Amino acid sequence: MNNQIELYGANTGNSLRAAIALEEARIAYTACRLDLYAQEHRGPAYLALNPAGKVPTLIDHGTSPALVINQSNAIIQYADSIAPGKLAPAQPGPVRTRVIDRYFYFVTDVIAPSHAAFFLHQAGQDKAAAIIDLRVIEQLTYAESFLTGEFMAGEQFSMADISAFTIARAFRDRLEWKELPQLSRWFDSVEARPAVQRGLNAFKDA
Ligand SMILES: N[C@@H](CCC(=O)N[C@@H](CS)C(=O)NCC(=O)O)C(=O)O
Structure with missing residues (x-):
């Protein structure tokens, strides 16, 4: 793992949305590709992170305990919260x-x-x-x-x-x-x- 944030995903709209948000917010992360055809998202290791067996999942190892987020749109909100101003104006209004x-x-x-x-x-x-x-x-x-x-x-x-x-x-x-x-x-x-x-x-x- 190179970065404290890992993003598990595949070449799907939900995963790409999360990856684009991290890129636009300039948040360093490691992309961990899952092969959906090989059912990698249904293996026990991934199900422990995302019991629904869906992609994406973000893990932030920089928090204690590590933070796990399973919804692409929640990942976008998290990116906005840790890099304010990149995905929306930081100030309410x-x-x-x-x-x-x-x-x-x-x-x-x-x-x-x-x-x-x-x-x-x-x-x-x-x-x-x-x-x-x-x-x-x-x-x-x-x-x-x-x-x-x-x-x-x-x-x-x-x-x-x-x-x-x-x-x-x-x-x-x-x-x-x-x-x-x-x-x-x-x-x-x-x-x-x-x-x-x-x-x-x-x-x-x-
Ligand atoms: N509401 C979830 C939806 C996640 C979702 O449905 N992911 C699909 C790919 S776009 C998936 O993992 N499909 C694989 C499967 O259900 O086996 C999100 O926005 O992250």
């Missing part, structure tokens, strides 16, 4: 509140239903999954109206951009980009950020 507001829009109105559609699809309920996916696309399309500034919640990159980017990336082949000039501009600029690229590569196959 209207700008920070707008960041949180937009962040939760993507978490609850876009990412959560997309997970539900994924499970419906896996259960063979393709018609129901398609209805929810359509709703996800509508909600992403609506985000065009958020982009009156450079980023999702104004002029500063924030956790709202991280939650928005990972789900927009998952739906990139299904969005009408030509009708979404602001979203298109925003997506390209977020994707080009060095920290975002490092996060996207955190769990790539060796």
